[in-house]
Amino acid sequence: MFALVDVNNMYVSCERVFRPALIGKPVVVLSNNDGACIARSDEAKALGVKMAQPWFEVKHLARSAGLIALSANFELYGDMSSRMMALAAAYAPRQEIYSIDECFLDFEGMPGDRIAAGYALRHQVLRWLGLPTSVGFAATKTLAKLANHVAKTAERKPGSYPHALAQVCDLATLGPDALDEVMRRTDVGDVWGIGRKTAPKLHDMGLRTVLELKRADAARLGRQLGIVLQKTVCELQGTPCLEVDDDPPARQQILCSRSFGNPVTELPELVEVVSGFAIRVARRLRAQQGACNAVQVFIATSPFRRHDRQHAPTATLPLPRATADTRALVNAALTALRGIYRPGYRYAKAGVVLLDLQVDRREREGSLELFEEPEVALQPDGRRDLMATVDALNERFGLDAVSIASSSKRSRNVRSAHASRQESRSPRYTTRLQEVVVARA
């Protein structure tokens, strides 16, 4: 038996905790460049704002309907997420943190009233953190996701599902007819794992509702559309194909990419940007005690600018040996960049990916002795120690207190073309002392 706990409109809800005046108003949170809407309050959804919709398309609603846009504040959301996950973890023996705002809990063999447990969890997270959640229970992960979808939708759109299923929904307690009715009311496109390409294909095959999909021949669909869909159908039928994974493996790739505030055409500016990305991914690589064997760089023009000549090259550079040294990674990234850059294009985006990651073996096995340095620190040139020092300095004095020259500090003072826009980011209330909430008498 699985539970799925999910924060409603996570990013907007986090903002509302600290700015209660936003409650009841249409609010969106914008992506890194203030480019697109990546979270919407129920009121914003009601205005017709779509997920990932460009801000410029809905900007007029700010004046006409009071739509409020906030720049993303991922530091705040990440911290609120950790707090929520810690609370949820106490409700079951095993937890899988699936994304920033949702987790699976393994309720197999748990005694007591599940629905009561679901409400207790919901109430605690609401009271302690101010975040509204929905909880779904069912016999498989896919069904638990469906249960959660029902819990949310029943709350948000009265009449869509029986109101008794709002907030906390346990599909395992429904009779066969009631369960069929829920599935009849749900489009296949709302099922976890069925996206914008597969849903129309299923529609064309005459499978429009979850009920129709559940009654389909899983093996035959699997042959036609792939093993992933086959598992999804089996899970809808009640056969678990996926388990709660409470010990996920280390990341297999680390990526940093951004769209630019304005197009970039010159190599020196790309060098600056790519260096900065490489520094960031290197830092994250060291944070997971990893090393990588290859670096990939991509730059791309904007596919939305139909009249621009398009160019979106990628280059992958194998490294002579596994490393987490910022200098080696920046050098590799810049070599790759120089190999793919062509003058005369208006680049709109760039990124650096670390590939073929490995973890320090002894570290992973937990057999490092106290004070023993990790394997990668034993390089004869002592670079790991330098990197550890750099990380410590930046931790203490702020990110980029110590940096690499090619990344340039120009962007701090001068507004480079690639600098991202962030017009209204809220304070990082819970992670920066200087930005902590001020209470007035």
Next chain:
DNA sequence: TCTGGGGTCCTAGGACCC
């Protein structure tokens, strides 16, 4: 003017081997 970022898994096809 303005269109997110960071991940995972699966599949198809080519290279290579015996």
Next chain:
DNA sequence: TCTGGGGTCCTAGGACCC
């Protein structure tokens, strides 16, 4: 005319997730 077959490994690209 017909031009082996089966296996592995690697990579690029696609689909999906939030």
